[in-house]
Amino acid sequence: xKKYKDVVDLHDDHGRLVASNIPVAALxxxxxxxxQKIVAYVKQCVAxxxxxxxTALATGEVGGKWSMLRGRSTKVDLVxxxxxxxxxxxxxLQVKPKDDTEVKVLKEGKNLLVTVPAARLNAxxxxxxxxxxxxxxLCHVIIEKFNVDMWDAxxxxxxxxxxxxxxxxxxxxxxxxLLSVPQQNEGMGYALRNVLAxxxxxxxxxxxxxxxxxxxxxxxxxxxxxxxxxxxxxxFHLLGLAYQGLNADNVVYDIVxxxxxxxxxxxxVKSTVKRAIADGVIRPLEKAKSGYTIYTTNxxxxxxAYAAAGLMAGTMVTCGAARAxxxxxxxxxxxxxxxxxxxxxxxxxxxxxxxxxxxxxFFSHSIYGGGNPAVFNGNHIVTRxxxxxxxxxxxxxxxxDAGTTxxxxxxxxxxxxxxxxxxxxxxxxxxxxxxxxxxxxxxF
Amino acid sequence: MPEYKPQYYPGNTxxxxxxxxxxxxKYKLQKLRTISDDDLVRIxxxxxxxxxxxxxxxxxxxxxxxxxxxxxxxxxxxxxxxGDRIRYIQFTDSVYFAPVTPYVRAWMYHTRYxxxxxxxxxxxxxxxxxxxxxxxxxxxxxxxxxFDSARCGIRGATVHGHALRLDENxxxxxxxxxxxxxxxxxxxxxxxxQIGVPLDKPISVGKPIPETDLRKRTSEFRVDGNAFxxxxxxxxWMQRIHMLRTIAGFDPEKxxxx
Numbered sequence: 001x002k003k004y005k006d007v008v009d010l011h012d013d014h015g016r017l018v019a020s021n022i023p024v025a026a027l028x029x030x031x032x033x034x035x036q037k038i039v040a041y042v043k044q045c046v047a048x049x050x051x052x053x054x055t056a057l058a059t060g061e062v063g064g065k066w067s068m069l070r071g072r073s074t075k076v077d078l079v080x081x082x083x084x085x086x087x088x089x090x091x092x093l094q095v096k097p098k099d100d101t102e103v104k105v106l107k108e109g110k111n112l113l114v115t116v117p118a119a120r121l122n123a124x125x126x127x128x129x130x131x132x133x134x135x136x137x138l139c140h141v142i143i144e145k146f147n148v149d150m151w152d153a154x155x156x157x158x159x160x161x162x163x164x165x166x167x168x169x170x171x172x173x174x175x176x177x178l179l180s181v182p183q184q185n186e187g188m189g190y191a192l193r194n195v196l197a198x199x200x201x202x203x204x205x206x207x208x209x210x211x212x213x214x215x216x217x218x219x220x221x222x223x224x225x226x227x228x229x230x231x232x233x234x235x236f237h238l239l240g241l242a243y244q245g246l247n248a249d250n251v252v253y254d255i256v257x258x259x260x261x262x263x264x265x266x267x268x269v270k271s272t273v274k275r276a277i278a279d280g281v282i283r284p285l286e287k288a289k290s291g292y293t294i295y296t297t298n299x300x301x302x303x304x305a306y307a308a309a310g311l312m313a314g315t316m317v318t319c320g321a322a323r324a325x326x327x328x329x330x331x332x333x334x335x336x337x338x339x340x341x342x343x344x345x346x347x348x349x350x351x352x353x354x355x356x357x358x359x360x361x362f363f364s365h366s367i368y369g370g371g372n373p374a375v376f377n378g379n380h381i382v383t384r385x386x387x388x389x390x391x392x393x394x395x396x397x398x399x400x401d402a403g404t405t406x407x408x409x410x411x412x413x414x415x416x417x418x419x420x421x422x423x424x425x426x427x428x429x430x431x432x433x434x435x436x437x438x439x440x441x442x443x444f
Numbered sequence: 445m446p447e448y449k450p451q452y453y454p455g456n457t458x459x460x461x462x463x464x465x466x467x468x469x470k471y472k473l474q475k476l477r478t479i480s481d482d483d484l485v486r487i488x489x490x491x492x493x494x495x496x497x498x499x500x501x502x503x504x505x506x507x508x509x510x511x512x513x514x515x516x517x518x519x520x521x522x523x524x525x526x527g528d529r530i531r532y533i534q535f536t537d538s539v540y541f542a543p544v545t546p547y548v549r550a551w552m553y554h555t556r557y558x559x560x561x562x563x564x565x566x567x568x569x570x571x572x573x574x575x576x577x578x579x580x581x582x583x584x585x586x587x588x589x590x591f592d593s594a595r596c597g598i599r600g601a602t603v604h605g606h607a608l609r610l611d612e613n614x615x616x617x618x619x620x621x622x623x624x625x626x627x628x629x630x631x632x633x634x635x636x637x638q639i640g641v642p643l644d645k646p647i648s649v650g651k652p653i654p655e656t657d658l659r660k661r662t663s664e665f666r667v668d669g670n671a672f673x674x675x676x677x678x679x680x681w682m683q684r685i686h687m688l689r690t691i692a693g694f695d696p697e698k699x700x701x702x
Contacts, residue, residue: 013513014513015513205510205511206510206512207510207511207512207513208512208513208514208515209512209513209514232695232696232697233696236696253513256514256517256518257517260517260518260519261519262519262558263558264554264555264556264557264558264559264560265554265555266467266469266551266554266555266556267555270450273448273450274448277445277446277448278445283446284446285701285702288454288456288677288680288681289456289677290454290455290456290460290461290677291451292453292454292455292677292681293451294681294684296701296702297699297700297701298700298701299700300692300696300697300699300700301696301697304692304696316514316518317518317558318554318558318559318560319559320514320515320518320520321518321519321520321521321524321558321559322520322521322523322524322530322559322560322561322573322574322577323504323515323520323524324524324530324559324561324574326530326561326572327559327560327561329563330550330554330560330561330562330563333550333564334550334551334554334562335554337547337550337551338452338467338551338554338555340685341452341453341454341551341681342450342451342452344454344681344684344685345688346685346688346689346692350688350689350692350693350696351689361563365563365570396514399510399512400512400514400515400518402501402504402507402509402520402524402527403500403501403507403527404500404501404530
């Protein structure tokens with residue numbers, strides 16, 4: 001990694017100062033221990049819907065919707081024996097005694113949160129190890145513990161793995177990882193971007209600042225993996241993550257606060273420009289005949305980060321005021337349109353966010369199908385074009401929705417969001433990433 | 445620190461200046477006609493006048509909200525607070541010197557109104573908001589200078605006509621014939637709501653704005669009016685944005701002081 005002189009003040013989700021003059025490099029996914037832990041958890045953590053397995057076995061309804069094996073039924077009390085199942089599953093997954101394997105029983109045995117040991121992932125090359133290990137392990141535990149005979153073992157497999165391997169993924173299965181199977185990634189390095197905004201909102205328990213942070217961490221970290229955050233573009237992503245996702249210098253929170261009571265999207269544009277001028281990021285270049293001032297900058301990456309923070313604040317004010325998520329694409333287009341007309345400088349992601357907004361508005365307003373913003377992710381065909389600056393706003397907007405959609409985030413996310421919200425680093429990423437940055441600040 | 449004054453839009457021709465004016469919320473849009481609240485509700489067709497607002501979720505006070513620092517500070521709009529459904533009003537603007545172009549609508553909605561969702565399509569601009577918030581906004585949109593009864597249409601479906609020739613009375617084509625020119629009054633009457641469902645009685649939306657007046661109010665560039673190519677300042681701005689976006693896409697470090 002190159003050396004960067006940038007320092008930022010870190011703030012929490014309520015806009016309170018946490019630490020001053022922290023090197024922005026300390027927030028890089030390449031070095032920040034909390035971000036690395038978050039990425040590790042995303043790979044290692046798997047949610048098990050134990051109640052789902054039990055019901056599937058009892059009814060023969062396996063492998064997704066409208067799929068039932070009539071006459072097949074195996075009654076096993078998995079929920080009632082959840083503690084024992086968890087214990088056996090842990091033993092099955094463990095590589096060494098006292099390693100990082102963990103199986104937590106949630107919701108009185110209805111769900112399990114399983115942390116697959118890193119050793120298992122290290123012994124392979126695919127992140128799918130976690131889901132496959134848990135699914136296979138659970139099958140063995142159920143068969144052995146409940147004396148399931150050979151003729152019903154296939155039903156156990158279907159109840160746990162779903163329709164796989166007839167399908168590419170575990171369709172209708174009851175073992176779920178936050179990450180989709182690699183075949184569903186749009187290109188190289190897209191794995192961390194293939195996470196529904198609904199999951200992010202549910203994992204962070206609808207705290208929009210943390211939803212923005214978690215989504216930004218996943219999106220921007222993916223850009224290192226994709227080969228985008230390299231060379232002259234590394235600082236672009238680093239500052240984008242710091243300002244838009246992690247509320248660096250409190251820009252996001254300040255702009256929201258300034259417009260919280262009566263402001264609109266246009267006011268957020270003005271607040272962004274005002275802040276960028278005040279912090280010396282942009283300055284007037286020349287005046288045109290009409291009196292219109294063209295602005296310029298010596299640091300386009302920093303301007304982009306400020307614009308991205310303004311975009312986040314604009315989303316929070318607009319979707320927050322309406323308590324509705326559907327405004328996100330409109331914010332993407334018109335925040336950037338207005339910002340470019342206000343300054344004469346390119347807006348967020350140099351036009352890519354505005355372009356993404358155009359597509360997303362079609363696909364999120366039911367004209368051409370699609371779905372509400374909660375089903376979008378950074379791997380989605382219409383939202384993949386921005387370099388990590390759109391989906392954090394979508395995740396924040398989903399968190400702010402009061403229930404305006406037919407398919408709610410709760411319904412879309414299922415057990416994954418609920419179960420993974422038990423992991424503190426995923427639920428409150430802002431806190432942990434800030435703390436980790438403070439710890440390693442001396443290294444830069 | 446240089447003093448910052450919001451500027452909204454570049455350009456020194458009349459359409460540019462009009463755009464700037466409409467985008468500036470401090471500029472009060474001139475009221476040209478009065479439409480009663482009930483008539484507007486009838487034209488939009490989402491509810492019967494006097495009917496209670498239907499809701500999509502219970503009022504926020506009843507449900508409570510998740511712990512979120514942004515929800516704590518961002519005040520919900522009255523419609524959001526009550527849990528109103530999200531409804532729409534949609535306009536089609538003729539290419540023949542209508543007061544606003546589709547994109548100007550979107551920009552000005554966002555600079556003037558809070559918590560609104562707007563999109564621009566080829567021949568129509570839907571505005572979506574919580575129902576009671578929408579009704580408040582819609583009133584200004586129909587009663588002021590940005591609406592012309594002949595060259596703007598309130599159309600929920602089958603919207604095309606924006607690029608077709610005007611009829612013998614100067615009205616924009618509408619396949620549903622939602623509005624008619626009333627020769628006796630010289631006004632335009634809506635006989636169907638925005639979807640095309642017949643109304644019980646016609647609703648007047650006033651006289652068409654005279655052509656000379658429209659040409660002064662329009663934010664449209666036209667070769668037979670103010671041509672876009674004549675606005676050198678605007679063209680320079682546009683080429684500048686295009687250039688900077690392109691250079692930045694190659695290497696953001698190369699954009700310094702230009």
